[in-house]
Amino acid sequence: MDYREHLRQPLSKRFVDILATEIFLNPADFDIVYRLIYDEDIAVAWRAAWACQKISEKHPEWFSERHFEELSTLAIATSHGGLLRGCLSVINNIALPECLSVEFINACFDWMISPKSPIAVQALSMKILLRICRKEPEFKQELSVVLENIDFENYSAGFKSVRKNILKALNGK
Known part of the structure; x- marks a missing residue:
């Protein structure tokens, strides 16, 4: 082919x-x-x-x-x-x-919170960051704080749903 x-x-x-x-x-x-x-x-x-x-x-x-x-x-x-x-x-x-690029981690945070990012990119960024938190627990608090403090009213229902699920996973619920 x-x-x-x-x-x-x-x-x-x-x-x-x-x-x-x-x-x-x-x-x-x-x-x-x-x-x-x-x-x-x-x-x-x-x-x-x-x-x-x-x-x-x-x-x-x-x-x-x-x-x-x-x-x-x-x-x-x-x-x-x-x-x-x-x-x-x-x-x-x-x-x-084993070694994650700080530039990539920062980009995931940027894509996640940018209202200009498509919902799929925001959701994937959140999911990747959760996986990173499981590997590198020191990022857990940072991700949790960002997700808890974001003014999510300006985001889509899809964003809110993924955000809620990621916060549950971060808090062990």
């Missing part, structure tokens, strides 16, 4: 599922699709990220610490909402590295 050409076509969930299934059947091709996240054609890049999200749901072990670092760097650098969402979705599914 010519993965790049496949990703150049307007995609639906069905087409992404077909591509992910192809990778499950041919794991050696995983890196080909992963590398397409960096394609100069932004449509190919964000669709590749979407495919990698599907792959990471079934095979998170295929993603290494190097992948985490690359995806977090790309997430910080991109201005494309779909690519950012795809990167964060993969990051949310894979193992956290």
Whole structure:
């Protein structure tokens, strides 16, 4: 399969599922699709990220610490909402590295509280930060304080729901 050409076509969930299934059947091709996240054609890049999200749901072990670092760097650098969402979705599914970038943690806080961030990006940022808190408990208080003190009335119902669930998880309820 010519993965790049496949990703150049307007995609639906069905087409992404077909591509992910192809990778499950041919794991050696995983890196080909992963590398397409960096394609100069932004449509190919964000669709590749979407495919990698599907792959990471079934095979998170295929993603290494190097992948985490690359995806977090790309997430910080991109201005494309779909690519950012795809990167964060993969990051949310894979193992956290031993050493986390402070720049990435700060970016997650920024995406989480920015009313300009799409709800999916806000929610994924909260979920990733919760995972970081479980690994690095010293961040728990900071995340809790930010979520408790945010003027959440200006945010969507989706944001409020995820916020509530994250606070419950942080407080052990």
